[in-house]
Amino acid sequence: MFTTAWTAAPQFPSEGFTPNWSREGFWRQSLRQAVRLGAGGGRVRVRLSHAYGTSPLRVAGATVARTASGAAVEPGSVRRLTFGGGCAVKVPARGQVVSDAVELALVAGESMAVTLYFEAVTGPATFHAQAFATSYRGQGDLLAEEAGGTGFGESSQSWYFLAAVEVDAGRTDGIVLFGDSVTDGFGSTPGANRRWSDALAERTGRPVLNAGIGGNLLLNDSAWYGEKGVHRLRRDALAHAGVDTLVVLLGLNDIGFSETDEQPTYKPAPVLEAAELIAGHRELIRQAHRRGLRAIGATLLPFGGSDHWGEHAAKVSHEVDEWIRCAGEYDAVVDLRRTLADPSDPDRLHPAYDFGDHLHPHDAGYAVMAEAVLRVL
Structure with a gap:
């Protein structure tokens, strides 16, 4: 039985707030992406997403391997992926594909490289904007390149087309963290795997999947920050194999984007009341329970002094947090607001x-968040 060991929530191609290759896409290029696995096994397969493509995506070839350093992979570990027995695959517009399983022994916490070769023009690429990890691009077919990785001359801090990695762990105790930039890991050390999802995986020994999107909203879609949480929950969290727990930390951007007019990416930003956000949280709980998952609610982190702070944001955030703490509708609550507050x-x-920025934690703060969640699991 396969278990999802890593995931990234797909986003619409956009320049957004981070330089990336999503708008230009790829042509006669290889793309190598390293991901850290939350579970190990002897066989692995990958899931590619073309959720926001408008024409078929042609992948000429794909490989997996154990990572070494930079774009290099461990010699002798490269395994060619197939899709329905063939080396190439055509992914339908707005669709996804799962590769055949290939033998490659991996352990939890290990990093694995996925290399894709695009011989034909891809068009704009479905991607995940903020990876806080380095992806590499090079000219030509570099699927089998191992030590050195010298053919990969360009780098990016985003993931492209890669939506999930699954291993034959047979586990059913996975945890999904569902949220915005705090869950995505903004403020953590890039390339060091210091998000709170990483910290929680290390402390629990369980697969922990990160379904955060920087800037994401609970109730409204955004061209740059993903589909609204109430719509994307099923695809980005509940559909993954081997998951039994959902942790929700979402709503701060719904509250805070209306407090600033300096960022065009924040628009439209309607002024919302607590009752609207509570209704959104109730919908997340309903969806999780229908899937048979335990739903844990996290209070919003304190954000006074940030660009999201204002009189209305303060009022609504306290009302939403009080509901999360006291309503008894989540199966358990982790009070991150009080845990990370300045006394x-x-x-x-x-x-x-x-x-x-008075909005995001750094590595030490993310470790404290993981410890707080650990107490309610």
């Missing part, structure tokens, strides 16, 4: 955890 000003992040 001298509870509306602000503790300086020891603040990345510097």
Whole structure:
């Protein structure tokens, strides 16, 4: 039985707030992406997403391998992937494909490289904007390139087309973290796997899947920050194999985007009331329970002093957090707001955890978040 060991939530191709290759796509190029697995096994397969493609995507070839450093992979570990027995595959517009399983022994916490070769023009690429990990691009067919990885001369901090990696772990105790940039790992050290999903996986020994999207909203779609949470939950979280627990940390951008007019990416940003956000959370709970998952609600992190803060945002965020704590509708609650608050000003992040924008934690803050979740699992 296969278990999802890694995932990234697909997004619409956009330049957005991070330089990337999603708009230009790929042509006669190889793309190598490294991902850290939350579960190990002897066989592996990958899931490719063309969710936002408008014409078929042609993948000329694909390989997996154990990573070494940079774009290099461990010599002798490269395995060619097939799709229905063939080396090439055509992914339908707005569709996805899953590769055949290939033998490659991997352990939890290990990084694996997925290399894709695109001989034909891909068009704009379905991608995940903020990977906080490095992906590599090079000219020509580099599927079998091993030590050195010298053919990969360009790099990006996004993932492209790769939506999930599954291993034959046979596990059913996976955890999905569902949220925005805090879940995505903004403020953590790039390339170091210090998101709170990584920290939670290390502490629990369970597969922990990160279904965060930077800037994501619970109730409204965004061209740059993904589909609204109430719509994308099934695809990005509930559909993954081997999951039994959902942790929700979402709604801060719905509250805070209306407090600033400096970022065009935040528009449209309607002014919302707590009752609307609570209705959104109730919908997430309903969907999780229909799937048979335990739903854990996380209160919003304190964000006083950030560009999301304002009188209305303060009021609504406190009302939503009070409902999460006291309503009893989530199966369990982790109070991240109180856990990460500055004792001298509870509306602000503790300086020891603040990345510097008063909105996102850094590595130490993410470790504290993982410890807090651990107590309610």
